[in-house]
Amino acid sequence: MGRENPSDGKEEEEEDVGFEELGLDPRLTRALSKKGIAKATPIQREAIPLILEGKDVIARAKTGSGKTFAYLLPVLQKLFSESGSGKSAPSVFVLVPTRELCQQVYLEASSLLEFCRVQLRVVQLTASMPIMDMRTALSGPPDIVVSTPASISTCIAKGALQTSSIKDSLSMLVLDEADLLLSYGYEDDLKSIVAHVPRRCQCLLMSATSSSAVEKLKKLVLHNPVILTLSEVGQSKDDIIPKNVQQFSILCSDRDKLLHLLALLKLELVQKKVLIFVNSIDNGFRIRLFLEQFGIRSSVLNAELPQNSRLHILEEFNAGLFDYLIATDDSQRKGKEQTLKENKMSSKKSKRQLRQKIDVEFGVVRGIDFKNVFTVINFDMPQGPAGYVHRIGRTGRAFNTGVSVSLVSPAEEGILEEVKSMFGDGDNEELSNCIVPFPLLTKNAVESLRYRAEDVAKGVTKIAVRESRAQDLRNEILNSEKLKAHFEDNPKDLDLLKHDKLLSKKAPPSHLREVPEYLVDLTTKEASKILKLTRAAMGIKASKKRPGFRRGLGRSRDPLKTFSAEPRRKGRKGGNKRKESYDEGKKKKKKKET
Numbered sequence: 161m162g163r164e165n166p167s168d169g170k171e172e173e174e175e176d177v178g179f180e181e182l183g184l185d186p187r188l189t190r191a192l193s194k195k196g197i198a199k200a201t202p203i204q205r206e207a208i209p210l211i212l213e214g215k216d217v218i219a220r221a222k223t224g225s226g227k228t229f230a231y232l233l234p235v236l237q238k239l240f241s242e243s244g245s246g247k248s249a250p251s252v253f254v255l256v257p258t259r260e261l262c263q264q265v266y267l268e269a270s271s272l273l274e275f276c277r278v279q280l281r282v283v284q285l286t287a288s289m290p291i292m293d294m295r296t297a298l299s300g301p302p303d304i305v306v307s308t309p310a311s312i313s314t315c316i317a318k319g320a321l322q323t324s325s326i327k328d329s330l331s332m333l334v335l336d337e338a339d340l341l342l343s344y345g346y347e348d349d350l351k352s353i354v355a356h357v358p359r360r361c362q363c364l365l366m367s368a369t370s371s372s373a374v375e376k377l378k379k380l381v382l383h384n385p386v387i388l389t390l391s392e393v394g395q396s397k398d399d400i401i402p403k404n405v406q407q408f409s410i411l412c413s414d415r416d417k418l419l420h421l422l423a424l425l426k427l428e429l430v431q432k433k434v435l436i437f438v439n440s441i442d443n444g445f446r447i448r449l450f451l452e453q454f455g456i457r458s459s460v461l462n463a464e465l466p467q468n469s470r471l472h473i474l475e476e477f478n479a480g481l482f483d484y485l486i487a488t489d490d491s492q493r494k495g496k497e498q499t500l501k502e503n504k505m506s507s508k509k510s511k512r513q514l515r516q517k518i519d520v521e522f523g524v525v526r527g528i529d530f531k532n533v534f535t536v537i538n539f540d541m542p543q544g545p546a547g548y549v550h551r552i553g554r555t556g557r558a559f560n561t562g563v564s565v566s567l568v569s570p571a572e573e574g575i576l577e578e579v580k581s582m583f584g585d586g587d588n589e590e591l592s593n594c595i596v597p598f599p600l601l602t603k604n605a606v607e608s609l610r611y612r613a614e615d616v617a618k619g620v621t622k623i624a625v626r627e628s629r630a631q632d633l634r635n636e637i638l639n640s641e642k643l644k645a646h647f648e649d650n651p652k653d654l655d656l657l658k659h660d661k662l663l664s665k666k667a668p669p670s671h672l673r674e675v676p677e678y679l680v681d682l683t684t685k686e687a688s689k690i691l692k693l694t695r696a697a698m699g700i701k702a703s704k705k706r707p708g709f710r711r712g713l714g715r716s717r718d719p720l721k722t723f724s725a726e727p728r729r730k731g732r733k734g735g736n737k738r739k740e741s742y743d744e745g746k747k748k749k750k751k752k753e754t
């Protein structure tokens with residue numbers, strides 16, 4: 161990590177730093193340890209002391225690197241020592257681009273405050289709130305407001321927030337996911353807010369990428385900020401994908417994607433929790449209907465669902481109430497436009513320039529903290545490299561490890577190549593091999609499930625998909641109001657509704673729940689057994705209890721790194737390198753084919 165100002169150009173070494181060493185209040189460090197968080201991530205190590213010093217800071221760090229605590233902890237600490245009495249407006253505005261993020265930050269702040277037992281109040285404002293509710297939320301006033309820029313500017317326009325009070329009271333302004341704020345169309349709102357932000361107000365800008373939007377916001381809001389950024393930005397795949405995510409691909413026809421997905425899940429070749437990305441809402445329902453016939457319950461998350469339902473689905477998934485979530489990435493339209501542009505320009509663009517596309521494309525899932533996702537599956541490939549990065553950034557968060565598996569049809573191979581070229585050019589073998597063929601799934605294993613999969617897939621017709629989609633939407637809309645009222649009274653109650661209920665009219669046949677012994681080949685059995693043993697060794701019983709993997713521990717025991725599709729030879733010890741396994745697997749496959 162490096163700073164642009166002051167420019168010392170110094171590379172930070174990876175080290176374990178506890179939060180107390182960063183000058184944090186013991187109440188906050190205790191709160192963190194109650195949450196099981198002991199050491200700071202690199203961005204936290206850098207940003208927290210600077211923010212405590214009162215500097216304006218721009219922090220750019222990759223997905224899942226812990227940017228929220230990087231600003232939230234010092235913000236809270238500063239409020240501990242600030243006297244709130246006599247204030248007529250909030251002390252802190254945290255501005256985020258979406259309702260989901262608003263809820264996420266609000267919950268993080270509330271839970272820290274609860275652990276700290278301090279008398280500070282945090283509220284969230286969202287566009288769907290009637291102005292009366294906004295007025296009520298702002299009465300007091302609260303210490304922190306988490307909001308989209310639009311809601312704050314509505315409050316200003318309707319007199320629920322007095323501009324003179326903002327000038328007197330506001331001491332900190334945070335722009336979270338700053339690179340998205342402008343693309344969500346908040347430029348005018350931001351301008352109208354910034355006009356009332358006092359000069360002495362400390363401003364923080366957090367972002368996963370650098371982009372022209374960040375530059376624009378920097379000029380609009382910050383004063384001589386310290387810029388924290390990865391010193392090696394643009395130099396390697398590690399700038400954008402956390403090191404602890406292993407990336408795999410499976411080449412298969414479009415028609416065989418359901419079959420391969422079934423094999424991955426049913427033969428337990430990937431670890432839970434699993435986030436499956438698709439490019440269309442219909443595809444999400446198709447997968448859900450298909451999987452439920454095999455006894456695999458999942459839920460869908462898409463932009464069509466009412467906000468309350470979406471928040472509830474996220475809460476349930478994060479709480480571990482179900483293991484499989486199928487998310488429709490809503491960046492498709494934008495992504496397509498972008499891809500068209502990219503295609504036109506790609507012949508002229510160098511690979512280095514390609515990397516910068518990350519700044520432009522994003523999805524509904526952008527910035528959302530899906531907890532304990534171990535595996536991300538791209539059932540459909542995203543439209544471009546940026547979508548890929550943000551999708552797989554949903555695993556391997558903070559100090560956890562993760563895996564991504566992309567199902568790539570012949571038509572999508574171009575995108576895979578584009579993604580690979582973004583990571584590094586062909587002459588750097590290590591980098592260009594960052595997405596390797598998935599080693600655990602043999603042809604036999606796939607073929608053993610073909611008959612069942614194709615039979616069930618036939619029943620998942622377009623009409624069945626449309627009916628389920630309409631039915632699900634009707635249910636969610638009906639439930640949405642109930643949920644809203646319920647959450648207000650019982651914010652922690654997650655059991656009101658289950659989002660992975662059966663969609664099919666008929667109960668799934670019981671014989672499809674289990675894969676009979678005779679259908680599973682030995683190699684696959686071995687792979688699945690190793691994964692189960694690994695889970696057991698790590699103390700993972702259900703997804704709810706999956707603790708974060710410690711970096712070193714997770715790596716040495718990771719079966720994807722040590723497993724080879726070859727039957728085990730006597731006397732051979734585990735621990736062979738991943739690359740070796742693939743090579744052995746490849747050689748063996750070639751032999752078989754010849």
Ligand SMILES: Nc1ncnc2c1ncn2[C@@H]1O[C@H](COP(=O)(O)OP(=O)(O)OP(=O)(O)O)[C@@H](O)[C@H]1O
Binds near residue numbers: 528
């Ligand atoms: N020091 C830490 N140790 C362990 N876990 C942490 C630490 N800091 C944050 N986390 C956890 O890591 C996850 C990711 O954090 P966060 O959402 O802040 O990442 P982010 O950098 O904002 O990612 P994105 O750019 O995708 O929004 C969260 O679940 C958070 O609770």
